[in-house]
Amino acid sequence: MKALIAAAAVWLATSALAAPKPDNALLKAATAEAPAVTGTLKSLVEVESGSGDAEGLETLGRYLEGRFAQSGGSVSRVKPLPGTVGDIIVARWKGTGKGRLLLIAHMDTVYQRGALAKAPFKVVEGAAGPLAYGPGIADDKAGIAVILHTLPLLSARDYAELTVVINTDEERGSVGSGPIITEMAKGMSAVLSFEPTVYPETMVNGTSGTNTVIVTIAGKSAHAGAAPEAGINAMVEAAHVIAVTKDLDRGPGKRRFNWTVVNQDRGVRNIIPNNVTLIGDLRTATLAEVDQFRAELAERLKTPAVAGAQVVAEVRVNRPPFDVSPASSALIEEAQAIYATLGRRLPLMPRTGGGTDAGYAAIAGVPVLEFLGLPGAGYHTTDAEYVHLESVPSRLYLAASLIRRLGR
Ligand SMILES: [Zn+2]
Structure with a gap:
């Protein structure tokens, strides 16, 4: 003791x-x-x-x-x-x-x-x-x-x-x-x-890092009633883009990705739309995750569903x-x-x-x-x-x- x-x-x-x-x-x-x-x-x-x-x-x-x-x-x-x-x-x-x-x-x-x-x-x-x-x-x-x-x-x-x-x-x-x-x-x-x-x-x-994802889709205008086949529908392609990317969100505490805005210049009821821009919000823990996301997004968008549609994706780092x-x-x-x-x-x-x-x-x-x-x-x-x-x-x-x- x-x-x-x-x-x-x-x-x-x-x-x-x-x-x-x-x-x-x-x-x-x-x-x-x-x-x-x-x-x-x-x-x-x-x-x-x-x-x-x-x-x-x-x-x-x-x-x-x-x-x-x-x-x-x-x-x-x-x-x-x-x-x-x-x-x-x-x-x-x-x-x-x-x-x-x-x-x-x-x-x-x-x-x-x-x-x-x-x-x-x-x-x-x-x-x-x-x-x-x-x-x-x-x-x-x-x-x-x-x-x-x-x-x-x-x-x-x-x-x-x-x-x-x-x-x-x-x-x-x-x-x-x-x-x-x-x-x-x-x-x-x-x-x-x-x-x-x-x-x-x-x-x-x-x-945390905040990023903006911008996907612009260029199509071709045409008369929606007389000759829709002559057009390339950017809106239909946009729907495809959303469908094939919505699972890029990984859930709480992980990478977050959600589409938040749809823009269309001069939408007219009887014209096949030739342009749509989709904007999404991406949250990441590292810059490497942003690069990883860019690569995954590019892979998903490689083949448009609407023949002739031009799809361009950009991921902007707002705040690393x-x-x-x-x-x-x-x-x-x-x-x-x-x-x-x-x-x-x-x-x-x-x-x-x-x-x-x-x-x-x-x-x-x-x-x-x-x-x-x-x-x-x-x-x-x-x-x-x-x-x-x-x-x-x-x-x-x-x-x-x-x-x-x-x-x-
Ligand atoms: Zn502050």
Whole structure:
């Protein structure tokens, strides 16, 4: 018994010794910086910046240019691809470290102008500490706030190059900024994405990809009564396409594929239709699955049922999936180890059904870490979106520690 107690005492002593300790100077700095995050959140929330709101996005863009310049960044604007409203704000810092890091967050929200009047910024005391409310506060204004307040915790030796990209169309699938994020991510040591996490905080195993499937069918017009045999009926071919592809949907939790739209130019009752476009929605876990789907679709459509019909299929990747690679997995373990020094856990949650810009960054083949924003809830519901302020010191500490580990 005595031996057992002695063994237990030794085990306790060694495990206490082995318990990792935080970097106290950094923790102190993060804790001192944390209260200012609330004011930044208020400033960010009080500029309404729904996707497509040119005025709001411009106002917020100018505010961010000012903040990044104050932090010593060289700030520039990048035009999104045509059709997207709002310049992308890019800020860069040069340092003396080794790593090149890209930090991403988005300034647009899902809310229309007027949402703020119904749900103004407020801080209320919750069971787990203070909560800050406001439209878009968690998704993703808190992500921007975490980046802004991590900057003062860093010094030039923490990175060779630090780049921050804030885009304006994430809530519309980042069609105008996604390819730009991919380009900027190339050659980076890592990309850190500051989308919101849940409370208590977690990491995430991946985000989902969304894709549009477009099948255009060209036939030949003819009089539907006098000479239908002279025509090629695109609609009949479309029915065939649907019939031979509807089983490409693999069911819940797997690849999802469903036809959702049928378009026909100038349909007339007495004319054999010469064109039909079918549009389908495809959800995938990996880009490889998109390629696999393309191949299966091509195989199914190889032989038209209506002689002479031209069938062209296209699969557009709207938002690529983010699948945690071994390198990303290693980053998750780093984050968990850093959090453990604070006595906090960061369990890994399964892939989310939503998509994020981590998917665009991951195409560059570099390690990506998602969910570094503030923990919150009520995303996409006007009056109930909030973040947990209790976590702010830990989130700043985590972001700064990761940048140091990767950048020095
Ligand atoms: Zn978001």
